[in-house]
Amino acid sequence: MPNFIAKKCKNLTLPFEKDGVKFLNLLKGRKVDFILTRANEELFFVTVKKKDDAYLFKGEKLTRPAKVGLLQKALEILRDEFCSEILNNSINFNKNSLTKNSSIIMSELEAIKALNGREKIAIEIGFGSGRHLLYRAKNELDKLFVGIEIYKPSIEQVAKLAIKQNIENLVLVNSDARTFIDLVGSNLVDTIYVHFPVPWDDSPHRRVISGEFMSEIQRILKVGGTFELRSDSRAYVDYSLIKFLDMDGVSIKVHKNRDLEISSKYEDRWKKQLKDIYDVWLKNLVKSGEKSWKDRLKFDILDINLVKQNFRHKVTKFSDFFLNFEEIYEFDSGELLIKLSFGAFDTPGNYFIKISKDKTEYFIAKPLPTDMNLKAHEKVKEQLAKWQIL
Ligand SMILES: C[S@@+](CC[C@H](N)C(=O)[O-])C[C@H]1O[C@@H](n2cnc3c(N)ncnc32)[C@H](O)[C@@H]1O
Known part of the structure; x- marks a missing residue:
């Protein structure tokens, strides 16, 4: 993350604008201050933290702009206009970083949009080195392939290979498949591949396949x-067969030691060791209902003064998720910003809620409308309502 440390800084008199970057507001917190910044229509925060007797300026992780160059440019302006005695300068701005944005790698919501209007769709979960995914995409040009991989270096490596091979019917998403599948519309997907998932033989609850996951798979x-x-x-x-046999409206086929046209890195390893390889194919036979999560991440209007008066740092744990109200900030205008995190214990997310006189909303980055986030959102609303009491 680009940053710099300065020994001296002038008072930031905002708003301030230079070279298309607008510094709009300073929000004071207990430990860190935020500078609300706009560049190229993107809104993000620069954080300022007092460190010993110097100031550390860096991007705020959650609102980091898609093009890192916008953040680097903002930091350069803050450094040159407001600060002196620079102790460390790690901004690394170069003009390419203003435009660089690989179109094959998408966020979850961008990928969901990319599915719109596509007749044939295949998803590979945990594609690793990407051998199978790239082969399929190259050979089945009438389909859009979506690769979901939790390990970021694999995403970057496979994106490079796909660009080199001019593969255009492919989208890569750095996500937990369990989160992504939740977001896909019903009855859309032709094929879903899970090849050589991590077996987790000692902790089966960590396996990607579960009863809940399979009902979402059947839905899409x-x-x-x-x-x-x-x-x-x-x-x-x-283990998987037991889950599959519990499902209604499916047929199941099992093969042993079937050769595919393409062999993955893992497969080569097991074949050398003469291990058996199993295929289990589950075919969906029924149409599913649509999921209605649209517009469910809304808030009621809140009284700013009551929230300000009653807000407390608070962590609440539920059976499968948690909620952490971390910090409250105030805009010059009197509007409030609450920083909070919530979600499943192993995949939490960080968010901001902005409370204005006539509107309360997630600010800059909205939570993905997964089932877990929708559940957590209801609890957020309950807590905010409790802070509405005099
Ligand atoms: C054993 S490797 C197999 C890779 C590839 N399918 C192959 O056959 O070579 C399992 C892959 O699944 C990915 N993975 C594990 N859990 C995942 C999840 N919940 N969502 C997406 N990818 C996941 C891992 O990062 C890893 O790349």
């Missing part, structure tokens, strides 16, 4: 769409 598959599990772990296959 077309009638006749298939979910294809390929694994060398007999324990994983037995």
